[in-house]
Amino acid sequence: MSNVTVEKREPLITVDGLKTYYPIKKGILSRTVGHVKAVDGVSFSIFEGETLGLVGESGCGKSTIGRSIVRLENPTEGKIIFQGDDITGLSNKQMSDYRSNLQIIFQDPFSSLNPRKRIKDIIAEPLKVHQIVQPKDIQKRVDELLDMVGLPKHYKNRYPHEFSGGQRQRIGIARALSLNPKLIVCDEPVSALDVSIQAQVLNLLSDLQKELNLTYLFIAHGLGAVKYISDRIAVMYLGKVVEVAKTEDIFKNPKHPYSLALLNAYPVPNPNLRNKERIVIQGDVPSPANPPKGCRFHTRCPIAMDICRKQVPELKGTDHAVACFAVN
Amino acid sequence: MSLVNIKQESDTSLGQVIPIVPESTIKEESYLQMVVRRYKKHKLAVIGLFVMIVLGLMAIFAPLIAPYDPYAVNETFSAPPTPLHWLGTDQVGRDILSRLIYAARVSLMVGVGAVAISVAIGTILGLLSGYYGGKIDMVIMRLTDVFMSFPHLMLILVVVSVVGPSLTNVILVMGLLFWTGVARLVRGSVLQVKQLDYVKASIVLGLSTPRILFQHILPNVIAPILVNGTFGIAAAIIIEASLSFLGLGVQPPTASWGNMLTDAQSLTVLSSQPWVWVPPGLLIMLTVLSVNFIGDGLRDALDPKSIK
Amino acid sequence: MRLHASLLIDYALGGAHLFSYIIRRLLITIPIIFGVTIINFLIINMAPGNPVEMMIDPNLSQEDIEARKDALGLNAPLYIQYFNWLMNLLKGDLGFSMSTFEPVTQIISERLGPTILLMGTALFIGLLIAIPLGIISATKQYSKLDYLVTGGAFMGISIPNFFLGLGLIYIVSLQLNLLPTGGMVTLGGDNGLTDRILHLILPSVVLGIGIAGKKIRYVRSSVLETLGQDYLRTARAKGLREFIVINKHGLRNALIPIITVIGLEIPLLLGGAVIIEQIFQWPGIGQLTISSIMSRDYPTLMGLNLLAAVIVVSANLLTDIVYSLVDPRIKYE
Numbered sequence: 003m004s005n006v007t008v009e010k011r012e013p014l015i016t017v018d019g020l021k022t023y024y025p026i027k028k029g030i031l032s033r034t035v036g037h038v039k040a041v042d043g044v045s046f047s048i049f050e051g052e053t054l055g056l057v058g059e060s061g062c063g064k065s066t067i068g069r070s071i072v073r074l075e076n077p078t079e080g081k082i083i084f085q086g087d088d089i090t091g092l093s094n095k096q097m098s099d100y101r102s103n104l105q106i107i108f109q110d111p112f113s114s115l116n117p118r119k120r121i122k123d124i125i126a127e128p129l130k131v132h133q134i135v136q137p138k139d140i141q142k143r144v145d146e147l148l149d150m151v152g153l154p155k156h157y158k159n160r161y162p163h164e165f166s167g168g169q170r171q172r173i174g175i176a177r178a179l180s181l182n183p184k185l186i187v188c189d190e191p192v193s194a195l196d197v198s199i200q201a202q203v204l205n206l207l208s209d210l211q212k213e214l215n216l217t218y219l220f221i222a223h224g225l226g227a228v229k230y231i232s233d234r235i236a237v238m239y240l241g242k243v244v245e246v247a248k249t250e251d252i253f254k255n256p257k258h259p260y261s262l263a264l265l266n267a268y269p270v271p272n273p274n275l276r277n278k279e280r281i282v283i284q285g286d287v288p289s290p291a292n293p294p295k296g297c298r299f300h301t302r303c304p305i306a307m308d309i310c311r312k313q314v315p316e317l318k319g320t321d322h323a324v325a326c327f328a329v330n
Numbered sequence: 331m332s333l334v335n336i337k338q339e340s341d342t343s344l345g346q347v348i349p350i351v352p353e354s355t356i357k358e359e360s361y362l363q364m365v366v367r368r369y370k371k372h373k374l375a376v377i378g379l380f381v382m383i384v385l386g387l388m389a390i391f392a393p394l395i396a397p398y399d400p401y402a403v404n405e406t407f408s409a410p411p412t413p414l415h416w417l418g419t420d421q422v423g424r425d426i427l428s429r430l431i432y433a434a435r436v437s438l439m440v441g442v443g444a445v446a447i448s449v450a451i452g453t454i455l456g457l458l459s460g461y462y463g464g465k466i467d468m469v470i471m472r473l474t475d476v477f478m479s480f481p482h483l484m485l486i487l488v489v490v491s492v493v494g495p496s497l498t499n500v501i502l503v504m505g506l507l508f509w510t511g512v513a514r515l516v517r518g519s520v521l522q523v524k525q526l527d528y529v530k531a532s533i534v535l536g537l538s539t540p541r542i543l544f545q546h547i548l549p550n551v552i553a554p555i556l557v558n559g560t561f562g563i564a565a566a567i568i569i570e571a572s573l574s575f576l577g578l579g580v581q582p583p584t585a586s587w588g589n590m591l592t593d594a595q596s597l598t599v600l601s602s603q604p605w606v607w608v609p610p611g612l613l614i615m616l617t618v619l620s621v622n623f624i625g626d627g628l629r630d631a632l633d634p635k636s637i638k
Numbered sequence: 639m640r641l642h643a644s645l646l647i648d649y650a651l652g653g654a655h656l657f658s659y660i661i662r663r664l665l666i667t668i669p670i671i672f673g674v675t676i677i678n679f680l681i682i683n684m685a686p687g688n689p690v691e692m693m694i695d696p697n698l699s700q701e702d703i704e705a706r707k708d709a710l711g712l713n714a715p716l717y718i719q720y721f722n723w724l725m726n727l728l729k730g731d732l733g734f735s736m737s738t739f740e741p742v743t744q745i746i747s748e749r750l751g752p753t754i755l756l757m758g759t760a761l762f763i764g765l766l767i768a769i770p771l772g773i774i775s776a777t778k779q780y781s782k783l784d785y786l787v788t789g790g791a792f793m794g795i796s797i798p799n800f801f802l803g804l805g806l807i808y809i810v811s812l813q814l815n816l817l818p819t820g821g822m823v824t825l826g827g828d829n830g831l832t833d834r835i836l837h838l839i840l841p842s843v844v845l846g847i848g849i850a851g852k853k854i855r856y857v858r859s860s861v862l863e864t865l866g867q868d869y870l871r872t873a874r875a876k877g878l879r880e881f882i883v884i885n886k887h888g889l890r891n892a893l894i895p896i897i898t899v900i901g902l903e904i905p906l907l908l909g910g911a912v913i914i915e916q917i918f919q920w921p922g923i924g925q926l927t928i929s930s931i932m933s934r935d936y937p938t939l940m941g942l943n944l945l946a947a948v949i950v951v952s953a954n955l956l957t958d959i960v961y962s963l964v965d966p967r968i969k970y971e
Binding site for chain 1: 526527528530531533534535541549
Binding site: 472473475476477478479480481482483484485487488489491492493564568571572575576578588591594595597600601604607608611614615618619622623 | 666669670673674677681684685792793795796797798799800801804805807808812813819904905906908909910912913916917927928931934936939940942943946947950951954
């Protein structure tokens with residue numbers, strides 16, 4: 003089910019009605035008393051060569067979706083379709099055919115690399131296991147990959163602890179690229195880096211995308227981070243997607259009240275362009291174990307109506323889709 | 331990491347500009363080198379290691395060092411130290427010094443043997459238990475609960491008395507009992523390491539489970555195993571000594587520091603022949619103390635909380 | 639999950655949570671006890687003689703013995719034998735000693751008292767030594783006193799307790815003639831309290847030193863961790879006594895973990911008791927263990943083994959419960 007018809011072609015990956023619930027166990031016999039509804043019915047598609055930005059507050063489920071796509075998490079319901087194949091229920095063995103196509107870059111540069119292995123071994127390992135190149139060419143390929151991410155070859159004999167956060171992220175990117183993937187899930191790859199380094203890494207990701215025709219699912223918790231690199235942006239709130247549109251449309255013409263609020267929180271450099279009226283959201287995020295009835299956002303929405311408390315709004319629209327009764 | 335002479339070089343194919351640190355200012359220190367460096371800071375631990383090496387050499391070269399055959403009976407028995415027999419002779423007439431030297435073999439074999447078995451079993455079960463969780467975890471953990479419910483010495487005594495006392499039996503029984511502690515430790519470490527992103531990356535990269543377990547998880551879990559193993563050697567030595575002392579471990583005429591103390595249970599020997607029982611007791615203490623120091627030094631050297 | 643909401647619920651249901659925790663702990667204990675009995679049974683089977691046969695009262699006539707053998711199904715498969723043995727166990731029957739022909743339960747219960755007395759005193763002495771020394775060591779960290787105490791602690795855990803026992807007998811009893819060399823009372827003596835105390839001192843001190851050696855370092859690190867640098871600076875500045883007065887509350891928190899560790903000492907104490915009772919001729923279950931081994935009295939041995947395991951399991955259970963009552967930070971889930 004695609005929300006945006008940029009071109010009439012098949013998407014690289016489609017997520018359809020994805021739900022991931024975690025059971026809550028209480029009591030003497032550990033009975034399941036409820037569920038944390040981390041992802042509650044999410045559908046989108048990503049086309050080859052594009053970047054879909056996925057934004058939302060902490061706990062909205064965006065990381066869960068990212069991990070579900072690379073099958074680090076198992077969805078409770080719904081489908082994940084990659085290049086026409088349903089990969090949702092595949093066993094570990096069956097997934098091995100798809101693994102090289104779906105890679106991930108992690109948020110924390112300090113836990114994403116094995117501290118006991120040298121860089122050259124970290125990057126060479128997937129090459130060896132999947133037999134991407136001949137054994138005699140492995141180190142050559144490692145050199146190429148390091149070069150691609152902007153690290154000098156002679157760094158490869160070093161250990162992760164000798165590198166800065168930004169450099170470690172580059173190594174993580176090189177590792178992800180080693181299998182020649184089609185899709186890379188970028189799980190907040192720059193959130194843990196200094197601001198000046200963030201720009202470098204984002205540039206790198208952007209350049210790599212153009213050169214290798216990569217597809218990205220770029221997860222972040224602020225609109226600012228995704229603006230530069232995303233073609234389209236999906237905004238999430240409490241397990242559901244509330245708005246999907248092209249990047250420029252989200253910024254110029256945000257329709258969902260939550261997107262509006264996120265945007266207002268995004269610092270605008272030019273004081274003349276700053277919005278005079280700010281929408282301030284009240285309250286805290288409700289618990290995903292007990293989401294509000296009806297529209298999830300109604301408890302904090304400044305324009306909430308009666309119907310919002312009772313019914314769940316559908317995501318409606320083609321180029322610019324919104325899930326809100328007030329807008330539709 | 332100190333940056334000296336930051337040079338800007340356009341070094342990559344994508345035309346990126348990044349600061350480069352000259353090679354000479356960064357030392358590549360492997361994990362092993364770091365551990366050794368930190369270990370050397372503990373004087374006691376270094377002394378302990380030295381002592382153990384001496385004892386080890388003594389055990390290996392016993393036939394060359396010992397003045398007499400430890401089994402040989404001489405004319406004088408229960409004799410006090412003389413120039414002929416530096417530590418005197420025991421009740422039967424065997425030279426005590428020679429027996430002392432040969433007994434080092436027993437203690438070291440027991441210590442290393444029991445720990446080797448228990449670490450092997452415990453590590454594998456702990457890895458499986460921690461990584462797979464679920465039913466496997468439950469079964470293994472319940473098993474460790476049951477085994478740990480028996481007081482160690484009592485259970486060993488009971489089993490050894492049932493299967494018969496001997497050096498091999500003692501080593502085997504200890505090995506089959508101590509694995510529980512190792513398994514718990516490994517499981518705990520695995521649970522922590524399992525969460526880390528590089529393990530998750532390994533899964534996404536399609537690496538096989540044995541590879542993940544042995545190449546990614548195990549090396550990062552080894553530190554507590556080493557420390558626990560070292561203290562385990564100390565414990566094993568004491569338990570063997572206790573068993574042999576009670577007559578349920580290494581049987582005479584084979585010499586063990588423990589069974590050299592058995593005779594001291596008689597008040598006559600205790601009061602009038604201190605040369606018989608004091609030296610073996612002191613040696614046990616020295617060995618165990620040294621191993622404990624080593625363990626302490628290792629623990630601090632491997633502690634990730636105090637890096638650099 | 640919102641932190642404050644669940645904390646409120648926790649508080650209100652505090653009692654209920656604790657109750658369910660205790661129940662859950664008990665439920666886990668049951669399979670453990672079963673496991674213990676199974677292992678025990680398997681060990682018995684390795685010994686010569688049949689475990690079920692050991693249950694038969696040897697004082698009966700030959701015909702009766704044969705009848706009991708049939709009734710107990712000596713040729714039945716292993717699991718039936720185990721079941722019969724277990725049934726007997728639950729009735730409180732541990733079989734009959736092969737050397738004295740008395741019921742095992744009787745023999746053991748006679749010896750249990752002295753051992754508990756010994757273990758209790760040892761624990762008390764051990765903590766009496768360890769807690770103050772540990773606190774001093776922590777407050778005067780890195781001083782000469784600290785190194786002395788830590789060194790002493792190392793010695794305490796490295797010396798085999800039988801060597802220490804023999805050594806103390808040699809020095810205190812034989813050379814200095816201060817204390818008796820063994821037994822619980824002097825033969826033909828007045829059986830008075832002083833006499834008993836004198837006999838109790840050496841064995842419990844030996845065991846106590848072993849405990850103290852381990853605990854000193856534990857107390858030290860617990861105090862260091864809980865109290866933090868400010869408190870300890872006070873100690874160095876104002877002196878130890880005032881420090882204790884000022885920081886009673888903090889010290890209490892620091893000492894709470896000691897409770898858990900006491901529970902963990904019990905299995906080691908039981909092991910230590912075996913050796914010490916042997917050296918000091920103390921009439922407890924430790925000495926009984928040795929004599930049973932020597933005389934190949936397997937029924938008694940198995941009974942002792944089982945008892946030891948039950949004691950350890952109970953000690954662990956109690957420790958967990960006490961700890962959960964005392965430490966408010968523990969989550970019961």
